[in-house]
Amino acid sequence: MALLELDQVTKRYGGIIAVNEATFSVEKGSITSLIGPNGAGKTTAFDTISGVIEVDGGKIRYAGKDITNLRPWAVTKLGIGRTFQVTRELGDMTVLENLAVAGVPNSFSSLLGGRIQKDEYDKAMEVLTFLGIEKLANELSKRLSYGQRKLLELAAVLMIEPDMILLDEPAGGVNPALLDRILDRIQAINDTGITFLIVEHNMDVVMRLSHSIVVMAHGQVLIQNTPEVVRNDERVLDAYLGEA
Amino acid sequence: MTDVRTPTPEAAVTSSEPNRSRWIVLAVVLAFVALLPFARWLESYNYVLQVGTIILMWVAMASSWNILGGYTGYTSLGHNVFFGIGAYVGGMLLVEAGISPFITAPLAGLVAMITGAIVGLITFRAKGPAFIISTIALLLVIFLLLDNWEYVGGANGLSLPLAPFELSWVKVPFYYGMLVSAVLAVLLGYRVAHSKMGLALRAIAADEVKAEVAGIDTRRFKLMAYALSAFFPGVVGAIWGYSLTYVRPTAFFAISVAAQFVLMSIIGGRGTVAGPVIGAAFIIMLNELSVTYLGGSEINLAFTGLIMVLALLFFPLGLVGTLRATNKLPGWLDWD
Ligand SMILES: Nc1ncnc2c1ncn2[C@@H]1O[C@H](COP(=O)(O)OP(=O)(O)O)[C@@H](O)[C@H]1O
Ligand SMILES: [Mg+2]
Numbered sequence: 001m002a003l004l005e006l007d008q009v010t011k012r013y014g015g016i017i018a019v020n021e022a023t024f025s026v027e028k029g030s031i032t033s034l035i036g037p038n039g040a041g042k043t044t045a046f047d048t049i050s051g052v053i054e055v056d057g058g059k060i061r062y063a064g065k066d067i068t069n070l071r072p073w074a075v076t077k078l079g080i081g082r083t084f085q086v087t088r089e090l091g092d093m094t095v096l097e098n099l100a101v102a103g104v105p106n107s108f109s110s111l112l113g114g115r116i117q118k119d120e121y122d123k124a125m126e127v128l129t130f131l132g133i134e135k136l137a138n139e140l141s142k143r144l145s146y147g148q149r150k151l152l153e154l155a156a157v158l159m160i161e162p163d164m165i166l167l168d169e170p171a172g173g174v175n176p177a178l179l180d181r182i183l184d185r186i187q188a189i190n191d192t193g194i195t196f197l198i199v200e201h202n203m204d205v206v207m208r209l210s211h212s213i214v215v216m217a218h219g220q221v222l223i224q225n226t227p228e229v230v231r232n233d234e235r236v237l238d239a240y241l242g243e244a
Numbered sequence: 245m246t247d248v249r250t251p252t253p254e255a256a257v258t259s260s261e262p263n264r265s266r267w268i269v270l271a272v273v274l275a276f277v278a279l280l281p282f283a284r285w286l287e288s289y290n291y292v293l294q295v296g297t298i299i300l301m302w303v304a305m306a307s308s309w310n311i312l313g314g315y316t317g318y319t320s321l322g323h324n325v326f327f328g329i330g331a332y333v334g335g336m337l338l339v340e341a342g343i344s345p346f347i348t349a350p351l352a353g354l355v356a357m358i359t360g361a362i363v364g365l366i367t368f369r370a371k372g373p374a375f376i377i378s379t380i381a382l383l384l385v386i387f388l389l390l391d392n393w394e395y396v397g398g399a400n401g402l403s404l405p406l407a408p409f410e411l412s413w414v415k416v417p418f419y420y421g422m423l424v425s426a427v428l429a430v431l432l433g434y435r436v437a438h439s440k441m442g443l444a445l446r447a448i449a450a451d452e453v454k455a456e457v458a459g460i461d462t463r464r465f466k467l468m469a470y471a472l473s474a475f476f477p478g479v480v481g482a483i484w485g486y487s488l489t490y491v492r493p494t495a496f497f498a499i500s501v502a503a504q505f506v507l508m509s510i511i512g513g514r515g516t517v518a519g520p521v522i523g524a525a526f527i528i529m530l531n532e533l534s535v536t537y538l539g540g541s542e543i544n545l546a547f548t549g550l551i552m553v554l555a556l557l558f559f560p561l562g563l564v565g566t567l568r569a570t571n572k573l574p575g576w577l578d579w580d
Pocket of ligand 2: 043044085
């Protein structure tokens with residue numbers, strides 16, 4: 001069953017068609033990868049799904065429900081979490097506070113009670129321990145290293161208890177040891193039934209993790225298929241060679 | 245902007261249990277402020293009470309501004325709109341219905357609050373400098389509106405009857421009105437800072453897209469911040485208009501009044517709970533001193549300007565913000 005479906009989604013930036021009638025789907029419980037050369041429209045596709053930008057055309061469905069152009073917070077509350085290619089942390093807030101933001105109710109009732117409840121603290125510490133960064137709990141997030149920020153992004157997503165996680169280049173620029181840890185954690189999370197859509201450039205990683213691969217180039221979806229098929233598809237080779 | 249002290253896990257959970265000595269110092273200061281009207285032997289009793297009233301009024305207003313301008317990171321240069329609206333609501337109800345502004349002040353605050361939410365719907369279409377400019381534009385629009393609305397007296401404004409208090413005590417109710425407003429406004433600022441709402445507002449100040457993706461309905465929180473920040477300026481506006489015995493557009497809607505909100509919070513430390521309190525006291529006393537010793541001339545303006553520049557040079561995050569960032573903030577001033 002498709003958990004997420006993009007149907008003819010289009011997004012223009014002035015003259016540029018960043019995403020051009022893109023159609024693909026993500027099976028429930030799968031790890032699906034979204035690949036393609038730089039500028040193919042992968043991040044823009046993420047932005048349309050998470051509601052960060054509005055589409056110019058097409059439909060996005062999640063669990064059978066139309067979520068096209070929903071506000072980002074509403075998409076998040078439906079259980080879709082995302083990370084950013086260029087990490088965004090709430091710099092003047094501690095790692096714990098970054099995570100506690102997930103527990104804020106969207107109403108005046110947020111005025112009652114303390115910043116972080118005991119159960120939220122426990123949950124945050126559990127997530128941080130799972131990712132191996134529990135020692136950073138009280139560090140200001142702007143003081144974290146690049147790799148630590150990547151982990152914080154993932155931690156923040158886990159705090160919303162997502163059913164689906166969108167990762168934008170989780171392995172981009174991290175050292176091999178950390179890369180292994182991140183891949184291992186993704187696998188572990190996926191084993192609990194959580195669905196992934198991952199943008200990644202590292203082909204080893206993509207081939208190893210993915211159940212399904214979507215290839216984009218120039219805003220268009222070229223093909224969606226299993227790693228074996230995609231690996232040998234001529235259009236995919238062309239897209240990458242054309243780029244080089 | 246604000247550099248937040250790193251809490252221990254326990255402090256993070258229990259939202260920092262304040263220590264004992266802090267409460268003692270604060271209780272002494274508050275007792276002193278509360279008993280001031282009884283010090284009638286003071287040589288310049290009326291003057292002291294008047295300055296005290298103004299400081300307390302500005303504590304209430306700067307603390308309120310800080311919810312929007314400090315925690316949320318949206319600089320409003322038109323917050324005196326709510327001060328003025330409060331004054332008009334209080335004044336009109338006094339003139340038309342004969343109800344004392346001391347009674348209608350909360351209602352004035354409520355009207356200001358609703359206005360704040362409506363205004364937010366318009367001004368929040370912009371961010372950064374464009375937001376600031378839209379708040380100034382709003383100030384001008386409201387000014388022009390009231391300046392030309394004959395029902396509320398046009399440019400002449402409203403003349404209010406004198407408060408029916410005995411002459412030698414006439415300043416005292418106003419002083420206490422401002423004191424109660426100031427204490428409640430600071431408590432509101434404290435509550436916001438120590439609640440999940442404060443977390444959401446700080447997230448918005450840091451990165452609005454990230455906050456939204458984390459599940460924060462940023463539009464709603466910004467409107468709530470705008471509304472909350474408008475309440476006490478409305479309340480003290482009603483009381484202040486009564487003490488002036490007139491409500492005139494120029495007395496409330498001047499851009500120099502708008503600038504005070506910003507200056508006090510920045511000098512004291514925007515985004516901190518104690519900052520606006522310190523900033524309000526500092527700036528009002530500085531104004532009074534320079535008027536006393538330098539006269540109401542341009543020298544006095546140059547002097548206060550110079551002091552403020554020096555203050556920001558040595559305390560770039562404001563007095564409270566900078567002291568805390570360097571771990572020199574005395575415990576009794578650390579309310580965050
Ligand atoms: N905010 C933006 N404004 C203008 N053009 C943009 C913006 N974001 C992306 N683009 C353009 O859209 C295209 C797709 O970009 P992007 O989605 O970031 O690609 P990818 O993530 O696949 O590398 C590129 O040509 C890029 O320059
Ligand atoms: Mg990208």
